[in-house]
Amino acid sequence: MSATLLTYGFVALTFGIYIAIALWSRSDSTNEFYVAGGGVHPIANGAATAADWMSAASFLSMAGIIAFEGADGARYLMGWTGGYVLLAFLLAPYLRRFGKFTVPDFVGDRYYSQTARLVAVLCVIFISFTYIAGQMRGVGIVFSRFLEVEIETGVVIGMGIVFFYAVLGGMKGITYTQVAQYCVLIFAYLVPAIYVSILLTGIPLPMLGFGATMADGSGIHLLDKLDGLTTQLGMAAFTEGRKSTVDMFFIVAALMAGTAGLPHVIVRFFTVPDMRAARVSAGYALVFIALLYTTAPAVAAFSRINLIQAVENASYAELPDWFGKWEDSGLLSWVDKNQDGRLQYRGGAAMNPAKPVFVDGRGASGERLVSNELTSNENELYIDRDIIVLASPEIAQLPNWVIALMAAGGLAAALSTAAGLLLVISSAISHDLIKNTLAKNVTERQELNYARLSAAVAIFIAGLFGIYPPGFVAEVVAFAFGLAAASFFPAIVLGIFSKRVSKEGAIAGMLTGIVFTAGYIIYFKFIEPSANTSEFWWWGISPEGIGTLGMLLNFAVSLSVTRFTHAPPADVQAMVLMIRQPEKGD
């Protein structure tokens, strides 16, 4: 059967499962809509958290980034898993014990202030929309490449599916579809990785194959071979980092604190029965996440080797099918600088600007022509990082059903994250904004209707972002983590670990963190992009890592302002003491 037909089959099958689950798990109360009734098993919540967390970026892009960056890619591996340790130790159990529905609930109650609640609501909405735009785009890319439909159509289909289970089922529907989506995505990620690992090293576990010797009889370790190939071709050695130690340190810290402070991750721990369940559930979540995150660097190394061997000095006319398909979708490009009809893959960018701008017509060997100015180095190839994961089964010549599986997995990753984000946006509007701020006398039924309505509107807006992506999506993702690290993380941690921090302290801290972090990122990404190099950065910290500094400032400002203001009211202090330990006897 052809890959396209199989892909249609797999995607239709998985979508059918998601819809069936949605029908079975409809929500009839706000408690069910916001936190799935609070009765989700810790293992189920762990799987749902993993699917919620692992987005189109984790599934489609991360291994690609590591494949090209090598050692520096570790910042995502450590940053996006280490945050769960912080979540399990510092946040999740206490917030579960607090026992309400949303993150602004906690911020508003702990800091006895509507202002604090509003700042939190705005942050939640901004962070979540930033994130969701990328998910819808991911859905569109998978559809256009594997099902050969327009990106727009793909986004609309994706919106329809998410609409169905998020609006009907709320958190309850989302939780159980996310469990199913986790299974689909991890299966889709592991199967090709295991295949390739066996082909390259003879060892089925990619996490081990990655450090094994090549199966070609040469007896060389895979990574040594890769280091050799990359340096030979004038690229940086794969296992050698290029980022400065300071920058790596700050980026990893920002990603960790940001992960722990992301509202759509935190609310997942509101759905388990109690505090102890929240602790262990964070452990299961990390196990499920680690399965993909320890495989990703292996996939990265495997595909870099396979890619180099498939294209280096190959004749364009004899290249396999996949090259032409990705070239047609504009994510690959070759310029025959030395007119020999063969691909030279070397260090440095092949053209200027680095991304190809295609024009009509074909070159002497049949390649697509570009209008870019060619650079003077020998490299003739442009490869978009995002294709590495999706293309690696094709590059390794795996059977069609494995390729079809990848498409279903990519969609599962994007849809599950999108749904989790939508729920956070809708509860921020219906619960925090309408119920707790604007119209406190709404009935539960009305609140539930508002929740469904705001979920529907949020899906529509997210879809528009997917169809008309703002050019700055990639840039603003640094925002999401930086802001979460500089705003929520310190505010919540201080709210739990200190009874004394006052509302003035917390608000001043959050505003300082946000303004500082956003200002730094906006300056280097939008106002002076040409100055975005290490010589202009403060202490060599890139915009990606500045959230760490914003977080430290937040802590410092909160604690200093607190010294000069009144202590929180007695009931708030009692609440802090209450959330620090489990209920007796459960």
Next chain:
Amino acid sequence: MNERETSETHQTDAADEVKRADSEAIDQAAYWRANLRIMASLLLIWFGVSFGCGILFVDVLNEIQFFGWRLGFWFSQQGAIYVFVLLIFAYVALMNRLDRRFGLIKED
């Protein structure tokens, strides 16, 4: 942070909680201190494997070969993640023991 500084003043709807907290004020402070101790020692390991082995000392460790990996590279791309998982389960086990010791868990 003095844990007992304000447990005397309370007259709100959380009064029930406070009364209970008050009668067990010493227990609660001891429980919290024990929790902080467990947390701090595990976070030290967390810092050591990621920021330590994976970033600050990565070049030194890369001089050591660990199977097919350079050790620093292995820590930053594999080892740290495995340790993170173990740390959370260690925390769960230690906290469950603590909960039991303070009578916060039903004996079964």
